[in-house]
Amino acid sequence: MAKRGVAQVMATHSPLSARLAEEAGFDGLWASGFELSALYGLADVSLLSMTQHLDMMRAIAGQSSLPIVADLDTGSGNAINVIHTVSEYERAGAAAVVIEDKTFPKVTSLVAYGRQELVRVEEFQGKIAAAVATRMDKNLIIVARTEALIAGLGEAEALKRATAYEEAGADMILVHSKQKTPDEIESFVHAWKGKAPLVIVPTAYPEMTVERIRAHGKICMVIYGNHAIRASVTAMKEVFARIRRDGGIQRVYGDIVSVEEIFRLQKMEQIKADEIRFLR
Ligand code: SPV
Numbered sequence: 001m002a003k004r005g006v007a008q009v010m011a012t013h014s015p016l017s018a019r020l021a022e023e024a025g026f027d028g029l030w031a032s033g034f035e036l037s038a039l040y041g042l043a044d045v046s047l048l049s050m051t052q053h054l055d056m057m058r059a060i061a062g063q064s065s066l067p068i069v070a071d072l073d074t075g076s077g078n079a080i081n082v083i084h085t086v087s088e089y090e091r092a093g094a095a096a097v098v099i100e101d102k103t104f105p106k107v108t109s110l111v112a113y114g115r116q117e118l119v120r121v122e123e124f125q126g127k128i129a130a131a132v133a134t135r136m137d138k139n140l141i142i143v144a145r146t147e148a149l150i151a152g153l154g155e156a157e158a159l160k161r162a163t164a165y166e167e168a169g170a171d172m173i174l175v176h177s178k179q180k181t182p183d184e185i186e187s188f189v190h191a192w193k194g195k196a197p198l199v200i201v202p203t204a205y206p207e208m209t210v211e212r213i214r215a216h217g218k219i220c221m222v223i224y225g226n227h228a229i230r231a232s233v234t235a236m237k238e239v240f241a242r243i244r245r246d247g248g249i250q251r252v253y254g255d256i257v258s259v260e261e262i263f264r265l266q267k268m269e270q271i272k273a274d275e276i277r278f279l280r
């Protein structure tokens with residue numbers, strides 16, 4: 001982030017999507033709860049277990065050299081759960097962990113009229129303090145995420161919470177919004193007087209370009225929250241429909257990646273080289 005100004009972090013739900021994000025030049029990976037829930041055909045409402053998400057993050061870490069920003073949702077419960085969760089994710093290779101101030105079980109943020117309940121400020125301060133006390137490496141970034149704007153509590157409440165979370169030891173503040181334009185977030189950013197850099201997820205307000213983010217000077221990371229799973233769904237829908245329409249795979253053949261490209265992503269060349277070297 002010091003080098004790039006604004007780190008651009010792409011959502012992932014698998015080691016394959018992580019590898020594609022790395023090849024596309026992103027600075028980091030978002031181990032998204034929303035994406036993995038969708039991959040399982042589930043709503044993002046704390047239905048996946050912590051270990052399901054952790055296992056996938058481990059698999060992603062094994063296949064990519066990019067830093068991973070792990071979406072811990074609520075930290076799986078109270079401050080005691082946070083201690084266990086942060087310890088597991090740090091050991092699994094997370095570079096940053098994001099914990100949000102919603103109650104457990106949480107409800108996905110962007111859904112219209114979602115049940116958005118936040119824990120008390122003091123309780124969440126305890127959770128952030130627990131995360132800070134748990135990390136083994138001081139370079140593990142603890143990001144406190146406030147859902148005050150998502151819950152419709154207004155900017156004053158969001159600022160109050162962000163300030164309290166910074167006091168509790170958060171390295172960065174993620175402030176989320178589901179407004180269709182950047183006004184709400186930009187107003188928060190202008191009003192933010194804390195030292196902690198900000199993180200945003202502009203899914204709902206896509207005109208917030210990197211250039212516009214950079215101009216604010218206080219935002220150090222942008223997370224593209226669900227673009228891997230949405231891109232996959234777009235591509236699969238289109239190709240599946242064409243195959244049904246065409247009565248076979250003969251016409252999509254040239255419009256999808258070759259089997260050889262999948263071999264490349266699977267590092268099949270290395271397997272062949274290892275066979276020559278080791279199979280006797
Ligand atoms: C996620 O990708 O899991 C997020 C971002 O937390 S959002 O779905 O917008 O809440």
Ligand code: MG
Nearest residue numbers: 032033034071
């Ligand atoms: Mg999430």
